[in-house]
Amino acid sequence: MPVVEGTVKEVLNKTEWVAIVTSGEKSHLVGTWGDYIRELGIEGDKIVIPAGHYEKTEENLRMNNKLQLLIASKGVKGSHGPGQGCIIEGEGKIETDGETVEKVRERFEWVRGALIIEVMADKAQL
């Protein structure tokens, strides 16, 4: 059974943007647009994010491949707030060549690579 289904899938389909947190020596926060992820398609529990910079994110992932995403939308009915948020936990790596990166580059010519995330768990937020 995939993790990315039900509420988390619904919020992924609506979130305007995505926060991405990695932890190395210091935690690092970056973002991406929800449309970028959706345009690349979410297959099973794999999320692919076009990587323009993300140098510090890459450095952190080499030390600790665990990461967290936060997504949210008022377009999804919330459990108690005016919308629904979700924390997504997973493992990530940045690839700069190979088949996935080529596919990402066809759509986003400005990328230096792709952040590829395997989702392990999610929990409701907000």
Added chain:
Amino acid sequence: MPVVEGTVKEVLNKTEWVAIVTSGEKSHLVGTWGDYIRELGIEGDKIVIPAGHYEKTEENLRMNNKLQLLIASKGVKGSHGPGQGCIIEGEGKIETDGETVEKVRERFEWVRGALIIEVMADKAQL
């Protein structure tokens, strides 16, 4: 001169939600709704966020009061993407009584306190 002006103010006025990252022994990611912050009003460089849970955030801030927020909106013209994001850096503390908390509780009766942030810097993202 306040830090919260120009582009960062524009994005704060539009962001649907806000990501909040604190760093203690482990980094911790939570969120809030943009409307919550706007309803409480942003005065100068002080951002007030209603705190329902945020127990781990509070624990982290006691070890390290530095935090980061990410905000973003497609409603603000971006420097190169389809919208604008901003990282906000600041110092935070959670208060559970006092004048500010009483004001927050008048509007949000479910709070256990308030996350009070003094903004120190911001940078464009996305």
